[in-house]
Amino acid sequence: MDDASFQEYVASRGQALARMAYLLSGSHADADDLVQAALAKAYARWPHISALDSPDAYVRRILANQHVSWWRSRRRERLTDQPPEVVVGDATATRADADLVRAGVRALPPRQRAAIVFRYFEDLDDAAIADALGCSVGTVRSQISRALATLRTQCELVDLLTSGGPS
Amino acid sequence: MTDLDELIREVLSTDAQTQLQPDGLTERSMRLGRRLRQRRRLAFASAVLGSVAVIVAGSLAISDAVSHGSNQVVAPAGQLGQHDLHPVGPWASWPRDRAYGTKLSEHALTDVPASQLLAGGTMTDGIQFKIYATGQKAMPVSDLFGFSDQPIFGDDPGEGSPLYRAEAPYFAIEAMTATTWNHGNEDQGTGQWLIVAAQPGTTSASYSADGTTWQPMLLQNGIAVLQLPGIAPRGAQIELRDAQGAYVDGPLAIL
Numbered sequence: 001m002d003d004a005s006f007q008e009y010v011a012s013r014g015q016a017l018a019r020m021a022y023l024l025s026g027s028h029a030d031a032d033d034l035v036q037a038a039l040a041k042a043y044a045r046w047p048h049i050s051a052l053d054s055p056d057a058y059v060r061r062i063l064a065n066q067h068v069s070w071w072r073s074r075r076r077e078r079l080t081d082q083p084p085e086v087v088v089g090d091a092t093a094t095r096a097d098a099d100l101v102r103a104g105v106r107a108l109p110p111r112q113r114a115a116i117v118f119r120y121f122e123d124l125d126d127a128a129i130a131d132a133l134g135c136s137v138g139t140v141r142s143q144i145s146r147a148l149a150t151l152r153t154q155c156e157l158v159d160l161l162t163s164g165g166p167s
Numbered sequence: 168m169t170d171l172d173e174l175i176r177e178v179l180s181t182d183a184q185t186q187l188q189p190d191g192l193t194e195r196s197m198r199l200g201r202r203l204r205q206r207r208r209l210a211f212a213s214a215v216l217g218s219v220a221v222i223v224a225g226s227l228a229i230s231d232a233v234s235h236g237s238n239q240v241v242a243p244a245g246q247l248g249q250h251d252l253h254p255v256g257p258w259a260s261w262p263r264d265r266a267y268g269t270k271l272s273e274h275a276l277t278d279v280p281a282s283q284l285l286a287g288g289t290m291t292d293g294i295q296f297k298i299y300a301t302g303q304k305a306m307p308v309s310d311l312f313g314f315s316d317q318p319i320f321g322d323d324p325g326e327g328s329p330l331y332r333a334e335a336p337y338f339a340i341e342a343m344t345a346t347t348w349n350h351g352n353e354d355q356g357t358g359q360w361l362i363v364a365a366q367p368g369t370t371s372a373s374y375s376a377d378g379t380t381w382q383p384m385l386l387q388n389g390i391a392v393l394q395l396p397g398i399a400p401r402g403a404q405i406e407l408r409d410a411q412g413a414y415v416d417g418p419l420a421i422l
Contacts, residue, residue, distance in 0.1 A: 003197065010193040022186035023179055032189040032401075036196060043200025101171070101178045120172070121179040152171055 006046050009055060010039060017063065023117045024067040026106040034070065038063040060118075060132045068110045097155060104151040112147040115140055189401065198421065199398065202343070286338070286364035286390055292345035298338050298364050312342045336414055337407060338364045339421045341398055359398055363391040368409045374419070375404040 017038070022031035042049055042059050049058045105116060111133060118129045129140045189195075287297040295313045344358035363372060363384065372384040372391030376399065384391035391407070399419055407415040 006197065007193050010196065014192050015188045018188045018192070019183035019186045023183055028186060031186050036189060036192065036199065039192065039196035040199030040203060043196050044203035046200070097174055098178050098181075101174050102182065105175070105178065116175065117179060120175045121183060148171065151175070155171070 002046065002050060005050050006043055009050070013056065013059070014039075017059065020060070020117065020121065021063060021067070023105075023121055024063065024110070024114055025070075030070070034063065034066055038066050041066070057128065057131055060122075061134065064114050064118075064132050065134070067114060100155050101151055104154045105147075108147050108150065111135075112143045112150075115143040116147050119144060191401065195401070198341075202341075202398070288362075288387075288390060290342075290344075290360055290362075290392065294342055294345055294348070294360065296340065296342050296360075296362055298340060298362075336366060337405075339405070339419060341395075341421055344394060359395045361393045361395050361399060363405065363407070365389050365391055365407050366409060366414065369407055370410060371406075371408045373406045374399075375406075376400055377402060378404045381406070 014035070018031060018035045021034040021038070022028060025031050025034050038059060041062050042055075049055045052058055105113060108116065114133060115129055118124045118132055119126075124132070126137045126140045130137045133140065133143075135143075287295070289295045297311045297313075340362050342360045342362060344360055347358045361374060361384070365372060365386075367389045369386060369389050369391070372386050373381045374384055374393050374395075375381045376395075381404075382393060384393040399421060403419040404417060405415060405419040406413055
């Protein structure tokens with residue numbers, strides 16, 4: 001086991017992975033747990049992972065799988081939670097649109113959210129996203145397409161509400 | 168409505184800045200990762216042996232419900248902050264490169280013969296532990312677990328945390344309970360033994376998962392044990408007392 005190489009990896013990528021975990025989970029506490037669990041799994045297989053051309057791709061895949069797995073296991077309890085409220089009273093500018101997008105991204109199903117995070121935060125191409133999510137490029141495109149359609153619809157709906165309806 | 172693509176990038180970038188890397192991420196990942204490796208080895212060893220569950224169940228049945236096993240601190244009473252090292256006979260009986268007859272493919276325990284035992288014992292469920300120093304480097308300390316006087320898994324001998332210097336006031340480890348070991352569901356956070364080899368002369372030991380609610384640990388011969396529902400969370404605290412008062416009161420540091 002090359003501990004030094006793992007330590008170097010976490011030192012260089014830990015912050016970015018923690019941020020990615022936050023965007024996937026939408027919760028600081030969950031992000032801490034998520035990145036922790038992903039790196040623990042990575043460490044357990046580090047001799048294999050560190051020999052790969054792109055250890056990052058492998059760790060990203062672990063992170064995505066863990067995120068989806070946790071979402072499934074916690075779905076029941078989350079369904080009992082109150083859905084996040086969308087405040088529309090002062091939604092008048094770009095800030096309001098940002099809040100809508102933020103809420104919309106967090107409400108996306110986990111794989112759609114992951115696809116959005118990988119494309120818009122990690123700037124990955126569709127092939128790399130497919131690798132991270134363990135699916136085909138076509139599936140990635142359809143996931144992103146659906147996610148964008150959902151976000152666009154939400155924003156247009158709120159724009160409509162805040163402008164007082166169709167003229 | 169501004170361009171949706173730009174807005175998503177902006178939102179994600181802004182939100183991401185609010186997340187900091189957790190403290191101790193590297194060390195904790197390595198510790199949890201070692202546990203995962205151990206579990207994989209264990210699953211293999213269990214398949215080879217086949218009768219592990221029966222043995223453990225038998226031990227559980229004869230365990231004293233009040234006692235917490237038989238533990239010993241090998242270091243004799245001494246000044247605070249010193250752990251004397253003594254080679255101990257029973258250690259030699261543990262095979263050094265095999266787990267249940269299967270030679271380990273990695274992390275072979277080749278350094279074990281040079282080690283010196285700090286503390287060892289047996290929990291109520293039959294899980295045995297050894298905390299030892301190798302004498303290499305600046306007193307790196309490691310741990311090994313077993314059952315029926317056979318090591319079944321262990322951390323890398325010779326690799327120790329820099330926290331575990333000679334002047335460390337205690338050594339703490341986590342070991343799977345027999346139930347966790349058999350069911351291999353550590354990911355779900357099931358039982359772990361928290362084992363703290365404290366100073367000889369320790370009169371009480373307490374653990375807190377959050378720094379607010381405290382639980383007394385069972386103490387025997389300077390070794391404090393407590394069964395936790397899972398791996399100790401970040402922020403866990405420990406307090407150790409002797410006749411002069413608290414000599415440790417702060418974050419729990421686990422090997």
